[in-house]
Amino acid sequence: MRHHRTGASMVSNVAPLGREFYARDPSLVAMELLGKIVVKRKGSETLSGRIVETEAYYGDRDPASRAYRGRKNYNRPMFEEPGRLFIYMVHAHWLLNVVAHPEGEVGAVLIRALEPLEGVETMMRNRGISNLRNLTDGPGKLTRALEVTKELHGLNITSPRSELTVSQWEDEHYEIGTSHRIGVTEDLPQELRFFIEGNRFVSR
DNA sequence: AGGAAGATCTACT
DNA sequence: GTAGATCTTCCTA
Numbered sequence: 001m002r003h004h005r006t007g008a009s010m011v012s013n014v015a016p017l018g019r020e021f022y023a024r025d026p027s028l029v030a031m032e033l034l035g036k037i038v039v040k041r042k043g044s045e046t047l048s049g050r051i052v053e054t055e056a057y058y059g060d061r062d063p064a065s066r067a068y069r070g071r072k073n074y075n076r077p078m079f080e081e082p083g084r085l086f087i088y089m090v091h092a093h094w095l096l097n098v099v100a101h102p103e104g105e106v107g108a109v110l111i112r113a114l115e116p117l118e119g120v121e122t123m124m125r126n127r128g129i130s131n132l133r134n135l136t137d138g139p140g141k142l143t144r145a146l147e148v149t150k151e152l153h154g155l156n157i158t159s160p161r162s163e164l165t166v167s168q169w170e171d172e173h174y175e176i177g178t179s180h181r182i183g184v185t186e187d188l189p190q191e192l193r194f195f196i197e198g199n200r201f202v203s204r
Numbered sequence: 205a206g207g208a209a210g211a212t213c214t215a216c217t
Numbered sequence: 218g219t220a221g222a223t224c225t226t227c228c229t230a
Contacts, residue, residue: 055210064210074227091211092224110210140211150226183210203211204218 016165019158022082022100026056026107029100031176031194033109037117037169038096040146047123047146049114049136050169053195053202055181057097059106063186067106076154078108083158087150093140096148098157098166112139112182112193114146115201138203174199 017036022029033051040047057065059078066088067078077086077099086097086108101107114136116123123135123145136142143149148164157165175197180187182203195202 057210066210069228072228088210089226090209092226093211095210097210112210138211181210185210 014167014169016158016160016162016167017083019081019083022098022158024100024102026058026100026109027190027192027194029098030054030056030109030192033098033111033166034176034194034196035169035172035174036166038111038114038146038164038166039118040148040164042147042163045119045122047119048117049142049146050117051111051113051166052115052199053111053113053193055110055112055194056100056192057108057110058188059101062188064181064184064188065106066108079106081156083156085152085155085157085164087143087148087153089150091140094143094149095139096143096146110139111142113137113195113201113203114142115199116145133200137201 033054036051037048038051059065059067062068066075071079074088077084082099082101084099086099087094096111097108100109116132116135124130126147127135127141127145136145152164155162155164177195177197178191179193180191181193
């Protein structure tokens with residue numbers, strides 16, 4: 001069953017997930033981020049979507065991780081406090097990650113796809129398309145739609161006043177699918193990609 | 205300076 | 218669905 005539409009007031013009143021949520025194993029955080037909503041505020045306008053696909057990344061034991069070759073200026077958030085944004089560019093697209101790891105460890109979760117909720121018209125304008133289906137079904141597409149750029153790098157998303165937050169939404173029943181991470185040349189043995197089974201906004 | 209990169213778009217079969 | 222061109226940073230030399 002599809003979710004029903006919600007008003008902006010409902011969404012924006014939900015408290016963001018706290019630091020404890022992110023201070024755990026990246027794969028657990030990646031799995032539990034499914035079904036949560038990303039809310040981006042810009043002035044009076046709200047752009048939001050429900051997370052339907054994620055990937056977990058670790059530190060120096062993960063060859064696909066941006067933190068694999070040690071601490072650099074651009075990957076610094078991965079080594080620091082959980083619950084902050086880690087944003088970097090690949091092939092001319094900004095990718096949205098949330099720092100997630102237990103105390104003293106290194107890791108992050110890549111948000112790979114959203115189901116659009118609020119501000120659909122603005123998101124379509126940002127993307128230059130009119131097809132809902134392709135609006136946010138990929139990591140580079142959703143950042144373009146939500147106007148997420150390097151400006152938000154390092155942002156603390158556990159504060160309700162933050163320009164971008166992640167919050168609990170309705171409890172819905174869904175099956176979680178897993179697979180190996182996409183586009184990764186040297187992957188770990190575990191499957192670290194998570195998605196809501198059957199959701200049409202999962203990337204292909 | 206040069207190249208790789210956790211992707212996307214378009215144009216096909 | 219798959220193939221090839223192309224997008225812009227940051228890293229490494």
